[in-house]
Amino acid sequence: MTQVNRLPGGQIDRTQSCKFTFDGKAYTGHPGDTLASALLANGVRLMGRSFKYHRPRGPLTAGSEEPNALVELRDGARQEPNTRATTVELYDGLLAKSQNRVGSLRFDLLAINDRFSNVLTAGFYYKTFMWPAALWEKLYEPIIRKAAGLGSLSLKDDPDVYDKGFLHCDLLIIGAGPTGLMAALTAGRAGADVILADEDFALGGRLNSETLTIGDQSGADWAAEVVGELATLPNVRIMPRTTVIGAFDHGVYGAVERVSDHMYAPDAGKPRQVLWRIYTQKTILAAGATERPIAFENNDRPGIMLGGALRTYANRFAVTADKRVAIFTNNDDGHRTAADLHAKGVRISAVVDIRPDVPRSLDYEVLHGELVNTKGRLGLTFAEVRLADGTMRTLECGALGLSGGWNPNIHMTCHQRGRPLWNDDIAAFVPGADLPAGMVVAGAANGNLSTTGALQGGAAAAKQALGLKGRLPKLPQAEDAPVNLKPFWYVEGCSRAWLDQQNDVTVKDVKLSHQEGFRSVEHLKRYTTLGMATDQGKTSNMGGLAIMAELAGKTIPEVGTTIFRPPYTPTAIGVLGGRHRGQEFHPKRLTPSHKWAEAQGAVFVEVGNWLRAQWFPQASETHWRETVDREVLATRNSVGVCDVTTLGKVDVQGTDAAGFLNKVYCNGFAKLAVGKTRYGLMLREDGIAMDDGTAARLAEDHFVVTTTTANALPVYRHMEFVRQCLFPDMDVQVISTTEAWAQYAVAGPNSRKLLSQIVDQDISNDAFPFMACGNITICGGLRARLFRISFSGELAYEIAVPTAYGDALIRKIMEAGAQYDVTPYGTEALGVMRIEKGHAAGNELNGTTTALNLGMGRMVSKKKDSVGSTLSEREGLNGEGQLYQVGFKPIDPKDPVPAGAHLMNADGPVDAAHDQGYVTSACYSPHLDHAIAIGFLKNGADRMGEHMRLVSPLTGVDVKVEITSAHFIDPEGERLRA
């Protein structure tokens, strides 16, 4: 049995065949088919099961509004659930499976739910699983979760990639039907930069689905000709398979292009989809309209679909859902469906029209009446008609077309809170006046449902959007038939009449919702789940609104609509993530010594995107502590080297440079001598410490300022704020030079001896004392900078060269220092040494601490104005009970002193109310051979020697500690100055 329902004609490529399988069975279709059209051609109407009742379902539509025919595509890691068979482009080798079933599609065990439909009504979960509460987590939720959801995930990583991209244009046209094509032609010929996007793989919209003519051509031929001309225009970008998913502020649109979805796997290196951010001056929404069904008892059997979909299948795909087709309509469209199908040789059982003055036909029977029920277990077999005179008729048919009128696709007009207006002529909502800026709506999306109207509207919209002068271009002749619609939403007396087929919401559920007081549209939606499925109620919302209106005695516009939100159609999370997946495309910053450090086997840690060497393990070392202890001791005993390039560096120049630093640092810089470096503490305006670093004065009007690694960017931003917004007339220029220089700390008693072999100048203690800085040369002429500053507390220097020479310099330092066993050390040893010296770092500058807390209260100059100086004097930040930075050591040397633990008085209660302070940084000091820590303690400066309890109830810590100075090593600073 092959393609039994294939008709003549259509726009498929019959010269080629596509083999595909559905639920394991092999079928054949043609290029140009969708999965749904190819299955229908093969006589398959049953394509899925409904969400709640597991009712057998077939496609309702032929487009992206499809609620029923959801399938799983592909296999393995590429398995993709919930794709709409009506938009899936057929390709050779396509694999598809039905979903949401237990057992086979034909014998779904959960179809039993349908028998209990009286119980499973709206609000079922809310009412049923109320008690006993204990059963919820263990029983109800697992069962519901198992039953809920549609398709299943592969639970494997997506092997494909997704791109993001950016496009700019004068005019974005959404939809390439007659309106969009005419708009594109008008704008393209006028020379505007145009993007024409359509979700379909074939451009032309309804023109491909109808038999109407434009001029002396078929609509489809006219569309192909226009697309051909547009393709020759370099200023027009045609984007098929591209869904515009949202309208955002100021002419920014999101669009998803399905680059490789029409093949099993993307070509190597190519993305599956691209998320485009489109920047446009103007937009024409030419998104067309969506047909709506009519609700009656058992209106959801496979074979029952929208009339326009039947025409699409017949005219575009050359397919009929069955050999016998009936039509149920409230407007002339139903008769067009019958005529088209009849012309293709399909037998029309009858056209049932609810209007009394129905158009007659010589080719088939037209009945005045309404459909009241259907039969057929896995697909439609009979439809029951109640004629206007009350007599009943049974029609034999395997397909039924429903024509309830058309809803303009106004979604995008409402993405920025626009509200639609009601139009009585077509009994539908049309765009309101509050459109997104720059948007013009035309054609069916604007409520103009004729082809002539579409062509005219498209051309006029392009002229309006671009401000083109002159008359409209000569438009080809096209049909202009009236709609003649009589609003009709559901057949009286029905209950199990489906509105939302995907979420199984019936007319009865809407009535129940009203009866139970959920009467606003937003409540109706959430109580019944109407319109909350993946199709967002494109074919169902209006029916629900109409029934609500009737029950409430209101008009539909009085009831109102729910809010349309992006995305227009379901969008894969993968394409929203783009290339940023795991570590992929997470930007990394490598230090100049990275390659060398890697070769030494360094272990890296990420700090502000920088990868810094954390420690350099040697083969014999079994624990990181062993490595870090060695690095610390080697540095303190001889010499160590550490890459400190990552510290932020800002070049501050200008005649007011010193004055500027006086503003951003709480301590003074005006009197700092050229060739000297000073520690600086930066406050926020509220008096809290923001960052610290050093400023080296290289010339009267030139400083190099350092920031902490993590704060480089915020500090630079703050400096620009102070410069531009607070003191705009200061002659000061700032620019980041963090990455321009490779900088190494060389620390330890032998550091001078080591550097003397590299530096061309005299760096003896007299020539280059503690806190000196200057431009130097090294190795016989390379420009460099030297700073005699120390974070470790040892005799130490920081030496900087242009970044390109950073790799060479670390190798040179290691070579020159070999005789002193120079030891590279990482951030962990750096941390140990700074804790041993009581130097504050990020843990202490934690956004809650002041200069006073940090023991630097006296640094805040009262003689000048600086950011934060005034508010640092606030009462609440001063006086009795303030925290002071102190050191801690365990009474029992074997005890740890963990960071994060809190201090309690030795004999007081242990609770938050009696909290005395907390530990911020802790380490094992190889120098002292026990744990040490620094942190903050109430009135800490006056409590030296006191014994306290250090507790962390969460981690079970309770140890006795002694309060000490935070300077565990060389408190007088003699080593620094040696």
Added chain:
Amino acid sequence: MIIDHPLLGPRDAAEFTYLGDAKLIDRPDWQSETARQDFYEYAYLRENPAGWHQELWFHEAGDRSWLVVTRNTVTHEISKVELARDVARARGRSK
């Protein structure tokens, strides 16, 4: 959103960092008798209007200009974009 930079033309808001109320330009005089109160109000008290608002934006991924953007917080409409340095000078700030 798109911010129409006075020097560079329309730029995506993603290139900017937001700070807040442009009143932050009006930093009080530290020597005034009411300096403490003034700084307290400056640092902590902000209007939060539903409607037009003057805001500071930093063109971090661009030319590093601070801008004063007049924006409607309800509709996101932007009516005016100025260099903050010009605004600061116009408000009497200097050295």
Added chain:
Amino acid sequence: MHDLQPTTALGGNAPQVDTFDHITVAENDGLALASVAARMGHENTCHATLKELLGAVPEPGKAVLHDPEAGFWMGPDQWMIGAPRKTHELLADDLKDRFGDTASITEQTGAWVCFDVIGPAMPDLCERLCAVPIRRMTAGDAQRTMIHQLGCFLIKRNNPAHIRILGPRASAGSLHHALITAAHSVA
């Protein structure tokens, strides 16, 4: 003369070149860079010196593609000057001599990695990377933008199929990965 061997931003001894069907991504290691910022009150003299150096003062969003020194606008009263490193290793010092007290000069050679992206697919590649309106840019347009969270300058060169991208040197590897990935996507 010192004996220290420089490395390229990507860490090699020679610049890296990646060739695709319609595009070439070439690391350019031959640029010396320095920023020039006008001192307050000396803007006119600074502009005059810039004009003497480049032939014109780069306007906002623009570069002056001059030989051997070229320059582009970075911000209000701030420009980046570039020249061949072979002949201008001490570019910052030279500029300091030229501009004297009318401008603040900062050496920038080590701060940037430079890629020359050339080929008919160049605009397609740029569209996958950043929000600049690449097809509307003409020779001498210079825009700062974000490429996968990295702040970069894009400079449109005289060859319409050529864009020069300056990015943060420490992230040279990340930027290169982004360029190569985009090249695979479009080439």
